[in-house]
Amino acid sequence: MNKPLTAIDNCSSCPIRHRAVCARCDDDELVELNGIKFYKSYSAGQTIAMRGDALDVVASVVSGTATLERAIEDGRTQLVGLLLPSDFIGRPGRATLQYDVTAVTDVTLCCFYRKPFEALLVRIPHVQERMLEMALDELDAARDWMLLLGRKTAREKIASFLMLIAKRTVHPDGRVLGNTSRIELPISREAMANFLGLTIETVSRQFTGLRKDGVIELDGNRSVIVPDLETLLLESGDDSDGGPLI
C-alpha cells in the first residue's frame, strides 16, 4: 500500500515535502536534513512508542496513520492526536515521551535522532519557524477538539469528526463543500470512540442515526458517502463563519 522506500529516499520527491517540518527549507537545507534522516516503517496495529519511553528519535509521518493517546490505569483511553502524513512526532527539548503512539495503518516515518535535530533547529531557522507554525496549528486544532469534547452531543461529535477527516483528506487546493464526497475513515470505531470521548456503541448508534436521516451513507466499515457536505456541516454544530482552517 505504501510507496516503497526507494521511491522517496530523496527529499525532493517526498510526498510531504511541502507540508512537513521541512516545508520552508531551501535546497541546501534539504541536503543537510537529507544527510541525517532515516526511514522506519511499522505495520498496522504496531506500537511505535509508549508513554515514558526515552525520546531519542523525532519523526514526521510520511505515509499512513498513527494515533497519539493518553490512558488512565482503569483502561479509560483518550486519543489526543491523529497523526496523518506530514504530522510530527516527538518534541525537541524533552527527554521522555508523554503519550502512547500507535500505528493504525502501515506507517512510514522519516526519523531524526533528537539531539542532532535540536542542533539543526538552531542552525536552520526555517525548520524552527515551520515547527512553531505547526505547533500553533495543532494547538488550534486541540482547542477546537476541547470544544467538541466538552460541549458537543454524540451526533455532533460524529459529524464534526467526519468533517475533520474530509478537510484533511481533500486536495489542499481543492474546494471541500457543496458536493458529494466519499470519506475514507482512517481509524476503527473503537479509535473513533476514544477520539470523541464516547463508547463504541454510541459511535455505532450515531452512524446508524445519521444514515437513517439521510445525512450519510455507509459503504463497509471504513467508508462514508456524504451526499451533501453542507448538511453534515450543519449537524456538526460548528459555526459557518469559522474562517478557513487550512
Add this chain to the structure above:
Amino acid sequence: MNKPLTAIDNCSSCPIRHRAVCARCDDDELVELNGIKFYKSYSAGQTIAMRGDALDVVASVVSGTATLERAIEDGRTQLVGLLLPSDFIGRPGRATLQYDVTAVTDVTLCCFYRKPFEALLVRIPHVQERMLEMALDELDAARDWMLLLGRKTAREKIASFLMLIAKRTVHPDGRVLGNTSRIELPISREAMANFLGLTIETVSRQFTGLRKDGVIELDGNRSVIVPDLETLLLESGDDSDGGPLI
C-alpha cells in the same frame, strides 16, 4: 491589586521576565523588546478581544487572569485556555483571532504590534525558541485537558482542576505535594463549568461532595483549603507516575 505600571516599565524588574516569551533573551535583546512594547490594562469582566477581531496586537499576561473561550451559537461555551501571568495571547502569522479573550480579574498585558513582533521573531531566535517551547507546553496541557474532558468524571474533573491551579500557583522552585495548601481560585463557578465541560450546578455539587468527604474545605467562594494534596491527587484520576509537568 496590580502593581502600578511604573513599577514594571523596565523589563529587568518585570515579574514575568523569566517565564514569558522573553525568558531567554539577553540584555541587548531585552532592550530591543523594551523599545517596542507597551502596556495595556483591563478591568475584571472586560472583554479583551473577540473571535474574528483583527489580530493587530500580541501580548503577554503580566498580571491577572484572562480566559480564552470558544462558543457555539446556542450559547454553549467551552473555555479553551486559562491565561495566567507569563502566558501569551495571539499568534504570529495569523490575521484574525480565533477565540474570545476576557479579563476575569484586573489584567495587565505587555503588548507588541504583531507585524514588528513577527519581524523580531526572525531577528531574535531566542524569542522564537521560547515561543516554540511555550507552544509545545500549551499543546501538552491541551492534550491533558482533552483526556479530562473526554474521559473523566465530574468529581475527577474538579479535583484535576484544583491540582492544576495548585501547580501553577506554587513557587516554581517550591515543592507542591505532601502538605496542607490553600488554593485561590482565579475564576468563578461558571467559568470552571465552562472549563470542565460541566454545568455550574454540577460543579457546585462536586465541591460539596469533596467537602463532605473531607478532601477539601471551602473558605468563601474563591478559596479552597486542601488538607492533603496527595488525597486530592488520587481523586483527580491522574497517574502518579506522570512525570513533572513544570
Add this chain to the structure above:
DNA sequence: CGACCTATTGATACGTATCAACCCGAGTGG
C-alpha cells in the same frame, strides 16, 4: 432594606454508558 448576583440544593429528565446478544466477513483447519 431591597435588589441583584453568585452559589447551593432539590426534583426530575435525558443522553450516554453499561451489559448482553447477535451479526458478519475473514481466516483457519479438518
Add this chain to the structure above:
DNA sequence: CCACTCGGGTTGATACGTATCAATAGGTCG
C-alpha cells in the same frame, strides 16, 4: 468445501451520571 472461531461492528434493554428546571441561600451594593 464447510464448520469453527475470532475480531469488529450493530442492536437492544437497562442503569447511571449529569443536565435541566426550579427554588433557596448568602453576600454585596445602592
